Amino acid sequence: MALTVVIGPPAAGKSTWCRERARPEDVIIDFDLLANALAAPRDGASKHDHPPAVKALAKVARQAAIDKSLTLTDCDVYLIHSTPSDALLAKYRRAGAEIVVVDPGYDVVMARAKEQRPWWMQPVVKKWYEQQGRLPADVAPKRALTQKEKGLGHEHRKNRARMLKAHADGTLCWWCGEPMYREPSRNFDGMPLHADHSHARANGGVKADRFLHDLCNKQRGDGSRDDTPARPTYVAPAPIGNAMDW
Ligand SMILES: [Zn+2]
Known part of the structure; x- marks a missing residue:
């Protein structure tokens, strides 16, 4: 047999x-x-x-x-x-x-x-x-980039801190036109400002040089739509308090 x-x-x-x-x-x-x-x-x-x-x-x-x-x-x-x-x-x-x-x-x-x-x-x-170790290279799962590989390591954090110090509260976001604040809760999305690369990282930009709302940054994506910035779909909460008009 x-x-x-x-x-x-x-x-x-x-x-x-x-x-x-x-x-x-x-x-x-x-x-x-x-x-x-x-x-x-x-x-x-x-x-x-x-x-x-x-x-x-x-x-x-x-x-x-x-x-x-x-x-x-x-x-x-x-x-x-x-x-x-x-x-x-x-x-x-x-x-x-x-x-x-x-x-x-x-x-x-x-x-x-x-x-x-x-x-x-x-x-x-x-x-x-x-x-079996036979998966073709172009099918192999892509490892997630580390913060450092994304260019968001120590240098980026230091740079962001420097930018935040110099930031004038109320400066308008270039993407949505709304004011930007150091204090996250004052921003319309309630998030810390995003240190942004005017030269998009997807295109080789390495140093953040301006702020952007966090939500605006997500909407901006890889920078391919930079010529059509727009107010993100965000609904402001209704004002709290007595809104009756005396
Ligand atoms: Zn914005």
């Missing part, structure tokens, strides 16, 4: 790979097929999406099939296992298994997953490539 453990992301073509190689007397242990054999008919349901009870039973059946298959002598066994743990892989190897990775590539697999599998399969695909 030869044991072949076939690993790979969902929609990689593992079942097809096994079917193409197995002889009529051989065995293919495929979780999805076992689960579908145990499931009641569900019109329109995906063949890769199983109810919890079915999954639990299929897992037991699969394990029983694996255990028994290791004792067989008159057939070859193909075991489909998307992501076995390292411990399990070691166990399979000790049992003399050949480990085969079926992976036609991230783009092919992702396109198939989108087309043929339930939507939640896409993050599973991505995770598989991540775990």
